[in-house]
Amino acid sequence: MGRIMNISWKKTATALVALGIGVSLGASSWAADTLQDVMKKRGLTEKDVLAAAKTYTPTGGRDEFIVFSSGGQSGQVIVYGVPSMRILKYIAVFTPEPWQGYGFDEESKAVLAQGRIRGKDINFGDTHHPAVSETNGEYDGQFLFINDKNNPRIAVIDLHDFETKQIVVNPIMKSEHGGAFVTPNTDYVIEATQYAGPFEMGYVPLSQFNDKYRGAVTYWKFNREKGRIEPENSFSVELPPYSQDLSDFGKGPSDGWSFTNSFCSERYIGGIESGRPPFEAGCSQKDTDFLHVVNWKKAEELFKAGKAQMINDHPVLSMKTMVDAGALFLVPEPKSPHGSDVSPDGKYVIVSGKLDSHTYVYSFEKMMALLKAKDFAGTDPYGIPILDLKKTLHKQVQVGLGPLHTQYDSKPCVAYTSIYVDSQVTKWDYCEGKVLDKLSIHYNIGHLMAMEGDSASPKGKYLVALNKLAIDRFNPVGPLHPQNHQLIDISGDKMQLLYDMPLPLGEPHYAVAISADKLKPGVRYKVGWNSRTDQKHEFRTRPGREKIEVKGNDVHVYGSLIRSHITPEIIEVEEGQNVYFHMTNLERAEDETHGFAVYGSNVNLSVEPGKTATGKFVADQPGVFPYYCTEFCSALHLEMQGYLLVKPKGYKETGAKGAEGTTYAKADYEKQHKTNVDTQAVIDSVVGYITSRNFKDFPPVVALVEDATDQLNFAADAKKRMEGFVAKEDWHNATLWAGQWWQYQVKAADIGLRAKTYLDQNGAVEVKQETKK
Ligand code: CUK
Ligand code: CUA
Numbered sequence: 001m002g003r004i005m006n007i008s009w010k011k012t013a014t015a016l017v018a019l020g021i022g023v024s025l026g027a028s029s030w031a032a033d034t035l036q037d038v039m040k041k042r043g044l045t046e047k048d049v050l051a052a053a054k055t056y057t058p059t060g061g062r063d064e065f066i067v068f069s070s071g072g073q074s075g076q077v078i079v080y081g082v083p084s085m086r087i088l089k090y091i092a093v094f095t096p097e098p099w100q101g102y103g104f105d106e107e108s109k110a111v112l113a114q115g116r117i118r119g120k121d122i123n124f125g126d127t128h129h130p131a132v133s134e135t136n137g138e139y140d141g142q143f144l145f146i147n148d149k150n151n152p153r154i155a156v157i158d159l160h161d162f163e164t165k166q167i168v169v170n171p172i173m174k175s176e177h178g179g180a181f182v183t184p185n186t187d188y189v190i191e192a193t194q195y196a197g198p199f200e201m202g203y204v205p206l207s208q209f210n211d212k213y214r215g216a217v218t219y220w221k222f223n224r225e226k227g228r229i230e231p232e233n234s235f236s237v238e239l240p241p242y243s244q245d246l247s248d249f250g251k252g253p254s255d256g257w258s259f260t261n262s263f264c265s266e267r268y269i270g271g272i273e274s275g276r277p278p279f280e281a282g283c284s285q286k287d288t289d290f291l292h293v294v295n296w297k298k299a300e301e302l303f304k305a306g307k308a309q310m311i312n313d314h315p316v317l318s319m320k321t322m323v324d325a326g327a328l329f330l331v332p333e334p335k336s337p338h339g340s341d342v343s344p345d346g347k348y349v350i351v352s353g354k355l356d357s358h359t360y361v362y363s364f365e366k367m368m369a370l371l372k373a374k375d376f377a378g379t380d381p382y383g384i385p386i387l388d389l390k391k392t393l394h395k396q397v398q399v400g401l402g403p404l405h406t407q408y409d410s411k412p413c414v415a416y417t418s419i420y421v422d423s424q425v426t427k428w429d430y431c432e433g434k435v436l437d438k439l440s441i442h443y444n445i446g447h448l449m450a451m452e453g454d455s456a457s458p459k460g461k462y463l464v465a466l467n468k469l470a471i472d473r474f475n476p477v478g479p480l481h482p483q484n485h486q487l488i489d490i491s492g493d494k495m496q497l498l499y500d501m502p503l504p505l506g507e508p509h510y511a512v513a514i515s516a517d518k519l520k521p522g523v524r525y526k527v528g529w530n531s532r533t534d535q536k537h538e539f540r541t542r543p544g545r546e547k548i549e550v551k552g553n554d555v556h557v558y559g560s561l562i563r564s565h566i567t568p569e570i571i572e573v574e575e576g577q578n579v580y581f582h583m584t585n586l587e588r589a590e591d592e593t594h595g596f597a598v599y600g601s602n603v604n605l606s607v608e609p610g611k612t613a614t615g616k617f618v619a620d621q622p623g624v625f626p627y628y629c630t631e632f633c634s635a636l637h638l639e640m641q642g643y644l645l646v647k648p649k650g651y652k653e654t655g656a657k658g659a660e661g662t663t664y665a666k667a668d669y670e671k672q673h674k675t676n677v678d679t680q681a682v683i684d685s686v687v688g689y690i691t692s693r694n695f696k697d698f699p700p701v702v703a704l705v706e707d708a709t710d711q712l713n714f715a716a717d718a719k720k721r722m723e724g725f726v727a728k729e730d731w732h733n734a735t736l737w738a739g740q741w742w743q744y745q746v747k748a749a750d751i752g753l754r755a756k757t758y759l760d761q762n763g764a765v766e767v768k769q770e771t772k773k
Pocket of ligand 1: 405
């Protein structure tokens with residue numbers, strides 16, 4: 001058996017190498033360096049090597065945590081692993097992204113179109129804060145939300161396929177910042193204004209700032225079943241024009257409340273060009289700003305009771321309605337505040353002052369006691385009650401200059417705060433109010449992120465510093481530097497810096513990290529799936545059912561993609577028609593994505609297994625437009641091609657039909673046929689090898705076997721067609737179909753090899769031979 005296998009493998013390898021499929025037969029040889037040699041050569045200390053050992057992930061290894069980082073102005077989400085810091089994906093959200101076909105196929109264009117503002121396409125997003133959906137305050141890994149600061153919008157990403165499904169535009173805000181954060185069961189996603197503006201869309205002079213400009217918090221209702229935000233069940237709460245900043249939802253004892261800080265309760269309106277001091281002076285004059293505390297459950301009741309006013313077709317609860325219901329109050333917070341982070345147990349809210357050196361730990365219990373006793377220190381100009389700062393404070397802790405954001409450890413009472421001005425992370429105890437450790441960062445840290453560090457049960461272990469400046473950390477690449485995410489080990493008493501990761505995609509503000517085992521994304525769609533609506537695609541097709549339908553001026557191509565051909569291969573239309581390429585990827589194999597692009601157009605699809613995607617081509621000029629698959633999907637990938645021919649209006653066929661380059665005779669057919677018979681022997685031996693092992697115990701191999709079976713069925717079909725032409729002694733077509741039969745055989749052999757390699761590497765054992773079919 002073994003000897004036969006060896007011979008067969010050699011034959012297979014030769015056949016496959018000829019096709020450009022790599023077959024690795026030997027083990028790679030290691031340079032004979034010792035660890036000491038390498039350390040000496042590269043100037044590494046023992047500490048460096050220890051750090052490397054904590055992050056290095058050998059080939060095939062997986063990460064313990066998955067990070068979703070804001071991609072800043074790129075309008076995308078960056079996905080990477082911890083501790084390896086390897087980037088896994090950019091999820092296209094607010095910005096067209098060609099590789100994923102986002103903004104190039106009709107399905108994703110429809111998603112982007114939901115994000116239009118004032119009737120205009122917006123082709124970027126200033127993303128700030130991603131949030132993973134939660135169940136009972138724990139990350140559940142089902143959905144991801146992210147906000148856009150410049151054009152107030154929230155996007156919904158389904159983590160089943162890591163695709164953006166929905167964009168909602170805030171109907172009353174002109175700028176936002178305090179989103180996206182979710183309630184403990186993801187009933188609502190919050191979005192808070194940044195720069196105040198009039199709710200209506202028209203002109204309102206700045207002289208009416210105090211009366212007509214407003215802040216707000218919007219509570220977007222999320223329907224988990226549908227996986228979509230429901231704008232019709234969402235509402236907002238009007239707030240003063242104080243430049244609201246960041247938000248967080250309460251949990252446990254503080255569930256039902258939300259907390260939004262602000263940084264310009266001075267209501268300064270700037271005017272540097274006319275000699276007035278700039279915003280930076282006017283907005284940091286007072287010693288304190290305000291934390292807005294909103295009872296969103298009460299607000300939801302008021303909204304459902306019809307107490308909201310419709311503004312731009314969106315329900316808004318006025319400050320007065322909220323104050324009368326005891327559902328809105330203010331708490332003074334440190335100078336130029338930033339961050340608003342509820343502790344895992346929901347008992348405290350931590351706010352920092354950018355121009356203070358303290359973090360303020362507010363006690364929710366104390367707030368509620370004061371509210372109940374109506375013990376207010378005063379009211380603001382809009383009639384909102386203000387609590388006394390001292391009476392609500394649990395602790396005030398000196399953590400360093402320019403504290404911003406706080407994240408929580410798995411160890412009780414331990415928090416980490418980013419210190420912007422000092423470029424440090426401070427580890428401290430918010431129960432006792434004492435500093436535990438400090439670590440220098442490179443440089444000017446903004447947000448920081450611990451593993452599940454804003455959930456009800458943080459996982460500890462690692463912290464990532466999201467630094468604003470990189471300066472000298474990396475090889476220079478011109479004036480625009482990459483961002484720097486620094487990985488820190490927080491498992492011990494002392495923090496230890498492990499790794500610098502340059503990120504060349506926008507300014508990531510915030511990131512969230514989830515235990516990798518909570519994510520269960522699929523590897524394929526049901527065949528004929530519209531991934532953006534999560535429904536069967538109206539224009540899907542099945543193998544053998546491909547067709548071209550003309551409806552008035554529209555030509556609908558129900559096409560398919562499978563290794564290694566596109567159906568149809570020749571499409572003739574007339575000048576002035578619209579061509580819709582509805583392309584279905586018929587593959588069931590994992591990672592067999594096909595692309596589809598047409599010359600002289602923006603038709604550029606990424607069609608993952610099972611997906612149907614539509615490219616629209618306006619045939620407004622006569623000409624020849626080759627199309628092809630843009631993913632190197634198989635050995636015969638280059639042959640995944642076709643022609644769109646656009647005939648001029650009123651074109652009349654002249655002359656003879658064009659001839660092909662080569663014609664085949666009986667000898668050609670016989671040669672091809674012999675190759676096929678030899679190849680079949682190789683395939684049979686591969687199949688024999690696999691079925692003699694316990695392959696059913698390995699799900700990836702089972703999937704490969706299914707895929708190979710598909711290919712062999714296609715091979716059988718091509719063989720049958722060949723036989724039809726043999727019977728007619730049409731040697732030309734018989735040769736071509738024999739060639740096609742062989743193509744399928746080669747794919748089956750390739751898949752078989754992958755399965756065999758997997759079995760060999762994963763300790764498959766020989767089993768009693770089952771009856772061969
Ligand atoms: S923000 Cu950028 S460092 Cu938009 Cu959350 Cu604080
Ligand atoms: Cu499909 Cu290349």
